[in-house]
Amino acid sequence: xxxxxxxxxxxxxxxxxxxxxxxxxxxxxxxxxxxxxxxxxxxxxxxxxxxxxxxxxxxxxxxxxxxxxxxxxxxxxxxxxxxxxxxxxxxxxxxxxxxxxxxxxxxxxxxxxxxxxxxxxxxxxxxxxxxxxxxxxxxxxxxxxxxxxxxxxxxxxxxxxxxxxxxxxxxxxxxxxxxxxxxxxxxxxxxxxxxxxxxxxxxxxxxxxxxxxxxxxxxxxxxxxxxxxxxxxxxxxxxxxxxxxxxxxxxxxxxxxxxxxxxxxxxxxxxxxxxxxxxxxxxxxxxxxxxxxxxxxxxxxxxxxxxxxxxxxxxxxxxxxxxxxxxxxxxxxxxxxxxxxxxxxxxxxxxxxxxxxxxxxxxxxxxxxxxxxxxxxxxxxxxxxxxxxxxxxxxxxxxxxxxxxxxxxxxxxxxxxxxxxxxxxxxxxxxxxxxxxxxxxxxxxxxxxxxxxxxxxxxxxxxxxxxxxxxxxxxxxxxxxxxxxxxxxxxxxxxxxxxxxxxxxxxxxxxxxxxxxxxxxxxxxxxxxxxxxxxxxxxxxxxxxxxxxxxxxxxxxxxxxxxxxxxxxxxxxxxxxxxxxxxxxxxxxxxxxxxxxxxxxxxxxxxxxxxxxxxxxxxxxxxxxxxxxxxxxxxxxxxxxxxxxxxxxxxxxxxxxxxxxxxxxxxxxxxxxxxxxxxxxxxxxxxxxxxxxxxxxxxxxxxxxxxxxxxxxxxxxxxxxxxxxxxxxxxxxxxxxxxxxxxxxxxxxxxxxxxxxxxxxxxxxxxxxxxxxxxxxxxxxxxxxxxxxxxx
Amino acid sequence: xxxxxxxxxxxxxxxxxxxxxxxxxxxxxxxxxxxxxxxxxxxxxxxxxxxxxxxxxxxxxxxxxxxxxxxxxxxxxxxxxxxxxxxxxxxxxxxxxxxxxxxxxxxxxxxxxxxxxxxxxxxxxxxxxxxxxxxxxxxxxxxxxxxxxxxxxxxxxxxxxxxxxxxxxxxxxxxxxxxxxxx
Numbered sequence: 001x002x003x004x005x006x007x008x009x010x011x012x013x014x015x016x017x018x019x020x021x022x023x024x025x026x027x028x029x030x031x032x033x034x035x036x037x038x039x040x041x042x043x044x045x046x047x048x049x050x051x052x053x054x055x056x057x058x059x060x061x062x063x064x065x066x067x068x069x070x071x072x073x074x075x076x077x078x079x080x081x082x083x084x085x086x087x088x089x090x091x092x093x094x095x096x097x098x099x100x101x102x103x104x105x106x107x108x109x110x111x112x113x114x115x116x117x118x119x120x121x122x123x124x125x126x127x128x129x130x131x132x133x134x135x136x137x138x139x140x141x142x143x144x145x146x147x148x149x150x151x152x153x154x155x156x157x158x159x160x161x162x163x164x165x166x167x168x169x170x171x172x173x174x175x176x177x178x179x180x181x182x183x184x185x186x187x188x189x190x191x192x193x194x195x196x197x198x199x200x201x202x203x204x205x206x207x208x209x210x211x212x213x214x215x216x217x218x219x220x221x222x223x224x225x226x227x228x229x230x231x232x233x234x235x236x237x238x239x240x241x242x243x244x245x246x247x248x249x250x251x252x253x254x255x256x257x258x259x260x261x262x263x264x265x266x267x268x269x270x271x272x273x274x275x276x277x278x279x280x281x282x283x284x285x286x287x288x289x290x291x292x293x294x295x296x297x298x299x300x301x302x303x304x305x306x307x308x309x310x311x312x313x314x315x316x317x318x319x320x321x322x323x324x325x326x327x328x329x330x331x332x333x334x335x336x337x338x339x340x341x342x343x344x345x346x347x348x349x350x351x352x353x354x355x356x357x358x359x360x361x362x363x364x365x366x367x368x369x370x371x372x373x374x375x376x377x378x379x380x381x382x383x384x385x386x387x388x389x390x391x392x393x394x395x396x397x398x399x400x401x402x403x404x405x406x407x408x409x410x411x412x413x414x415x416x417x418x419x420x421x422x423x424x425x426x427x428x429x430x431x432x433x434x435x436x437x438x439x440x441x442x443x444x445x446x447x448x449x450x451x452x453x454x455x456x457x458x459x460x461x462x463x464x465x466x467x468x469x470x471x472x473x474x475x476x477x478x479x480x481x482x483x484x485x486x487x488x489x490x491x492x493x494x495x496x497x498x499x500x501x502x503x504x505x506x507x508x509x510x511x512x513x514x515x516x517x518x519x520x521x522x523x524x525x526x527x528x529x530x531x532x533x534x535x536x537x538x539x540x541x542x543x544x545x546x547x548x549x550x551x552x553x554x555x556x557x558x559x560x561x562x563x564x565x566x567x568x569x570x571x572x573x574x575x576x577x578x579x580x581x582x583x584x585x586x587x588x589x590x591x592x593x594x595x596x597x598x599x600x601x602x603x604x605x606x607x608x609x610x611x612x613x614x615x616x617x618x619x620x621x622x623x624x625x626x627x628x629x630x631x632x633x634x635x636x637x638x639x640x641x642x643x644x645x646x647x648x649x650x651x652x653x654x655x656x657x658x659x660x661x662x663x664x665x666x667x668x669x670x671x672x673x674x675x676x677x678x679x680x681x682x683x684x685x686x687x688x689x690x691x692x693x694x695x696x697x698x699x700x701x702x703x704x705x706x707x708x709x710x711x712x713x714x715x716x717x718x719x720x721x722x723x724x725x726x727x728x729x730x731x732x733x734x735x736x737x738x739x740x741x742x743x744x745x746x747x748x749x750x751x752x753x754x755x756x757x758x759x760x761x762x763x764x765x766x767x768x769x770x771x772x773x774x775x776x777x778x779x780x781x782x783x784x785x786x787x788x789x790x791x792x
Numbered sequence: 793x794x795x796x797x798x799x800x801x802x803x804x805x806x807x808x809x810x811x812x813x814x815x816x817x818x819x820x821x822x823x824x825x826x827x828x829x830x831x832x833x834x835x836x837x838x839x840x841x842x843x844x845x846x847x848x849x850x851x852x853x854x855x856x857x858x859x860x861x862x863x864x865x866x867x868x869x870x871x872x873x874x875x876x877x878x879x880x881x882x883x884x885x886x887x888x889x890x891x892x893x894x895x896x897x898x899x900x901x902x903x904x905x906x907x908x909x910x911x912x913x914x915x916x917x918x919x920x921x922x923x924x925x926x927x928x929x930x931x932x933x934x935x936x937x938x939x940x941x942x943x944x945x946x947x948x949x950x951x952x953x954x955x956x957x958x959x960x961x962x963x964x965x966x967x968x969x970x971x972x973x974x975x
Binding site: 644645648649652653655656659660663664723724725727729730731733734735738739741742745746748749751752753755756759760762763766 | 821837905
């Protein structure tokens with residue numbers, strides 16, 4: 001399993017490596033890992049469905065119990081097959097879709113990276129592993145939504161999706177950590193096998209649910225999903241219909257059987273799910289953009305899945321599994337069809353589409369099948385799934401929330417039928433005379449046909465929606481085993497097209513009839529108004545603005561931009577810490593050696609003199625050079641103690657520091673500036689003097705306060721045999737403590753990039769100012785002056 | 793900016809020596825005082841010296857973006873520290889290699905040496921990045937007369953009248969030299 005995940009990563013790197021030079025072959029590369037994953041999952045299917053999960057665990061940070069735990073059970077198998085299978089279809093479809101895109105390599109790399117993250121997510125068994133993959137899907141999805149980085153709308157949508165799902169991710173992390181702590185385990189399987197209870201657990205579950213709701217676009221966090229439609233259509237088809245939005249569902253599906261009885265669980269999932277179904281369904285009825293209409297439909301369907309899985313009874317879980325599969329199939333198909341229409345007709349505005357049924361008969365047939373599955377019309381898989389769901393809800397004996405769920409699901413299903421009918425009618429209506437709402441209709445004759453490579457994916461998906469429904473009893477054992485991985489199923493549960501005259505069937509018939517009536521009504525009075533921004537979206541905008549303004553206010557208050565103020569605060573804090581440490585009596589302050597050799601005294605006097613003369617220096621330049629001199633004095637002390645490495649480095653660093661100082665000093669006035677009014681000279685002298693004294697005292701005290709044995713001897717002994725070198729300092733730096741060095745040079749690299757950018761920003765601002773003023777800044781002359789002085 | 797001929801001459805003579813010394817210090821680091829950090833700093837000092845001697849055009853005309861050096865150094869050290877994982881060893885595990893090369897003799901090498909080379913490259917890149925950032929900023933400020941054609945608008949205004957032509961020529965030469973001798 002880890003190999004397959006690694007394969008995704010490698011493919012992503014291969015796709016990203018050529019940068020802007022990448023061509024469409026990268027999408028071919030991207031198809032390989034999901035294909036391999038799909039085949040591998042198929043080979044494992046037999047054993048896994050028999051109830052023998054494949055488990056893999058790799059130590060990651062074993063010290064804190066963080067392992068890469070992967071577990072392939074029945075449910076993970078189904079999700080894995082959907083992620084990889086739909087992945088292969090979408091990726092091959094993309095090859096035909098992206099004909100003129102720039103940055104195609106980035107698209108391919110991000111898609112396959114996302115596919116890997118999602119596969120990892122469905123396979124994870126470790127609580128923290130789950131979180132890591134969860135965040136990876138958030139990040140890759142952020143990059144994919146904002147793929148068109150020149151579009152403000154895309155960037156805004158991407159940030160919104162990232163903020164909402166990122167916030168949810170943090171909630172999830174907190175929830176998972178608490179649950180792990182309470183159950184004293186790091187894996188989901190153990191947590192579920194022995195589910196903890198109590199008030200703390202309830203709080204943790206609320207957090208987990210919030211995380212799941214954000215990811216699966218549940219009310220009140222649903223608003224990011226329609227915005228995410230700014231992404232290219234294949235991305236929307238893959239991420240925002242079939243896979244990523246199922247991440248929250250996966251968590252709910254896994255946790256519900258064990259935790260559904262816990263206090264807040266059912267009220268939360270039923271409330272959020274039912275409201276989401278209505279919000280999404282009503283939203284879908286208003287959209288003029290074929291893709292947006294489907295996106296709102298997805299929101300609604302996700303609400304249904306949350307309710308089905310969230311209730312946690314065996315019957316609803318079973319129905320949820322079937323519904324999840326049906327939804328992935330028909331929604332991916334419909335999105336891909338919208339992409340084909342968009343490609344051929346250059347619009348996906350429902351008001352303009354017409355005559356496509358005659359022009360694209362195969363695509364239209366596929367769309368009808370997928371739509372039938374979405375509206376739960378027999379004999380599709382969607383119908384079978386909804387029947388099972390209604391059955392489960394009717395049979396569920398869980399009191400009030402079960403009833404609320406049933407009523408909610410049944411009435412939302414009417415909406416589903418209506419928005420599906422409306423979508424299908426407008427997308428594939430016959431050529432209508434005249435125009436609608438002043439929008440000119442497209443000319444169907446000019447819509448070009450998709451190539452077979454372009455069209456096969458949605459046709460296959462739509463066909464599966466039909467076939468799986470027809471052979472429901474045959475595939476029933478498969479879904480049995482999948483749901484069996486989540487919960488204990490009763491024996492007699494099975495899928496069927498015809499259950500006989502049951503209550504569920506009656507509900508279905510009523511729903512279909514009402515839905516059809518609503519469709520006709522909606523289509524007749526199609527108003528063409530764009531749906532207003534939802535309340536969630538407005539709340540998001542307000543919160544976002546307030547957050548930014550608040551941050552600005554806090555920054556203005558705490559960051560005055562005054563160097564004396566910063567230094568004053570830093571030094572005063574240091575003073576307090578050092579003095580408290582000294583007064584609390586760390587170590588025994590006694591037996592200070594005054595000097596080890598006469599040479600040291602000389603070095604100390606030299607250093608001290610230079611330090612004192614810094615105080616009397618009248619020019620910044622003199623002060624900088626003298627400060628460098630104290631550094632040289634220190635280097636001499638190192639040398640006397642027999643640390644040539646340290647001395648060498650100290651010399652070099654001081655030299656370079658002086659030059660760097662000069663580069664900066666060139667930009668400042670030559671003489672010292674007057675101090676700020678709030679800190680007269682006596683205050684500054686007081687702070688500086690006491691910090692100096694305290695640090696000196698501290699240095700002396702700690703030099704005689706060692707309690708632990710020195711590691712030096714051990715390192716010295718290990719240098720030659722283990723490090724293979726005779727310079728113990730160097731071996732320590734690059735080998736024994738190489739990890740530290742790695743961190744330090746990383747800091748160095750970041751600092752360099754930071755300096756370059758800060759100077760660059762200042763440069764640009766200066767240029768702008770000069771352009772505005774038409775004059776040069778006088779301080780610029782000082783830069784050349786300072787360097788000039790060194791040269792002479 | 794007035795230029796010292798003594799410094800310019802000394803710097804061109806010293807640069808190759810300093811570059812060699814810096815490499816020497818880096819490579820001897822495993823057995824004697826030195827190492828990647830010190831070696832990198834020496835190379836940085838050499839570059840700074842050339843900067844001081846030749847003025848801005850020399851370093852500004854460097855075509856290599858020093859951030860690439862920073863990235864390369866960091867990358868090399870990262871590869872060195874993670875490579876053992878691929879071979880089933882611990883992170884940052886160092887391996888001793890003794891090669892018996894004909895004619896040259898026995899070569900004793902430690903994989904951690906690559907880490908040190910990475911540090912060296914990175915330090916050079918850091919020094920150069922900062923130097924070039926400031927040099928470019930000064931360039932655009934357009935103060936000095938030695939900006940050959942770089943800042944036609946600002947250059948003339950800020951240069952003392954008599955100084956302009958002379959330095960202009962000198963810079964033209966030194967810029968050419970430094971590009972040629974770029975390490």
